[in-house]
Amino acid sequence: MIINQQITVESLREKLDRFWEISGQKITSIRDEYDASQGSPVFTVAGQYSTRGWTEWTQGFQYGSAILQFDATGDEEMLSYGKEQTKEHMASHVGHFGVHDHGFNNVSTYGNLLRLMVEGKMPMNEWEREFYEMALKMSGAVQARRWTSLGGNGGFIHSFNGAHSLFVDTVRTVRSLMISHYLGHAIWTENDVKVNLFERGIDHLLTTANYCVFYGRGRDSYDVSGRTAHECIFNVKDGNYRCPNAQQGYSGFTTWTRGLAWAITGFAEELEFFLDADEGDFENYMGKAGVTDHLLRAAKATCDFYIENTPTDGIPYWDTGAPQLHKLDDYLNKPADPYNDFEPVDSSSAAIASQGFLRLSEFLKDIDKEASQRYLQAGLTIVDRLLEEPYLSVEGSHQGLILHSIYHQPNGWDHVPEGSKIANGESSMWGDYHMREVALYLTKQLKGEEYYTFYGCLD
Numbered sequence: 001m002i003i004n005q006q007i008t009v010e011s012l013r014e015k016l017d018r019f020w021e022i023s024g025q026k027i028t029s030i031r032d033e034y035d036a037s038q039g040s041p042v043f044t045v046a047g048q049y050s051t052r053g054w055t056e057w058t059q060g061f062q063y064g065s066a067i068l069q070f071d072a073t074g075d076e077e078m079l080s081y082g083k084e085q086t087k088e089h090m091a092s093h094v095g096h097f098g099v100h101d102h103g104f105n106n107v108s109t110y111g112n113l114l115r116l117m118v119e120g121k122m123p124m125n126e127w128e129r130e131f132y133e134m135a136l137k138m139s140g141a142v143q144a145r146r147w148t149s150l151g152g153n154g155g156f157i158h159s160f161n162g163a164h165s166l167f168v169d170t171v172r173t174v175r176s177l178m179i180s181h182y183l184g185h186a187i188w189t190e191n192d193v194k195v196n197l198f199e200r201g202i203d204h205l206l207t208t209a210n211y212c213v214f215y216g217r218g219r220d221s222y223d224v225s226g227r228t229a230h231e232c233i234f235n236v237k238d239g240n241y242r243c244p245n246a247q248q249g250y251s252g253f254t255t256w257t258r259g260l261a262w263a264i265t266g267f268a269e270e271l272e273f274f275l276d277a278d279e280g281d282f283e284n285y286m287g288k289a290g291v292t293d294h295l296l297r298a299a300k301a302t303c304d305f306y307i308e309n310t311p312t313d314g315i316p317y318w319d320t321g322a323p324q325l326h327k328l329d330d331y332l333n334k335p336a337d338p339y340n341d342f343e344p345v346d347s348s349s350a351a352i353a354s355q356g357f358l359r360l361s362e363f364l365k366d367i368d369k370e371a372s373q374r375y376l377q378a379g380l381t382i383v384d385r386l387l388e389e390p391y392l393s394v395e396g397s398h399q400g401l402i403l404h405s406i407y408h409q410p411n412g413w414d415h416v417p418e419g420s421k422i423a424n425g426e427s428s429m430w431g432d433y434h435m436r437e438v439a440l441y442l443t444k445q446l447k448g449e450e451y452y453t454f455y456g457c458l459d
Helices: 010-033 059-073 077-091 109-119 127-143 169-172 174-182 197-211 255-275 287-308 347-364 369-386 427-448
Strands: 043-045 048-052 147-149 155-159 165-167 185-191 193-194 231-234 243-246
Touching: 010 059, 010 077, 010 169, 010 369, 010 427, 048 155, 048 255, 059 427, 077 174, 109 127, 109 174, 109 243, 127 174, 127 197, 155 197, 155 231, 165 169, 165 197, 169 197, 169 255, 174 287, 193 197, 197 255, 197 287, 255 347, 287 347, 287 369, 347 369, 347 427, 369 427
Parallel strands: none
Antiparallel strands: 043 048, 147 155, 165 231, 185 193, 231 243
């Protein structure tokens, strides 16, 4: 990608104002017109949100979007809607043992509501606060219970595929463990053995950095630095790593760009969190500095890979090794084309990754000013592109907010419009939500408000 050095947060003000106006219209349309009896909205088909039975991982994005809308605009109707729907529908997600998505569903709802109360944007009500805290405590514990031990080499929160399966996505659900720990919670297992949630979170982060990210040396000497594998497979009997794999990417030896984006943002936000984490919590590891250096290596490698393997405007195709990319002549040296005949772009990857670039820049501002500036401008370049057509959905009849998102290309789940050869023109609940997240991150800076983090819900 070509990083635009001229964009500033201030220069995006007008685009962000327009974005929030459109965003509110989309949320209202889904609230008033979507048939909730069919399940959670997942992605759009011909402009209308529809469901897709797999796992219920998008409902928190639906209601969390309304909460973010309130935070950005002060629209009390959005807050009321988000609070009521969280109370009515999100309890099943708190107690869901079958998924690796607690950071998505529960931090996006209960976490944001608690954060608003801590920031003073909602009135302080002790019982309401305890309600949100209890949900977050239990969510972190339930998520951490989904555990595969690698013997003396840590372990990981395994995916819904089973105990052998580590998804790179889950790096962003570690938030739920960290919040639960700092709210004073833990897991108690058989014989009243107490398990430290912070340490489980660290184990998962280190395992993800060690296996899901490639560094071009040692074990990865055949590969390039910064590439990610969607899934890593382990032998659950002896804890040995077996191979990379992919579910939604093209292969274990190519890079599914949404997985890359999850890594970029997941590592960056945990690095920010560690700045305020207690040094004593790292005593069973390599110390705070050692863990931070380990994750910083992963964060920088994935960011650099994204920059080098994405078209000039910062919007990636769905997989950097997609089989027909070679038919798009010199595709890395021109803007992404969502209407081409061969491979779809994935705007949701861009929306997710942009936040990671901005957060890593903030983390590095007093450590490595040159890298900090590079990542800041990369993040702003991506956001700037997403805030305009053909990615911003300006048609009132379309319920999606950010167009050209892809869910599962190998399964053929995404809608191919009549006259097109590839999926395009549709939105996803995660793409829309994460675009709202990064927009809120910037909007709060423009307003001079408190810096936006997932752990802002902690005093």
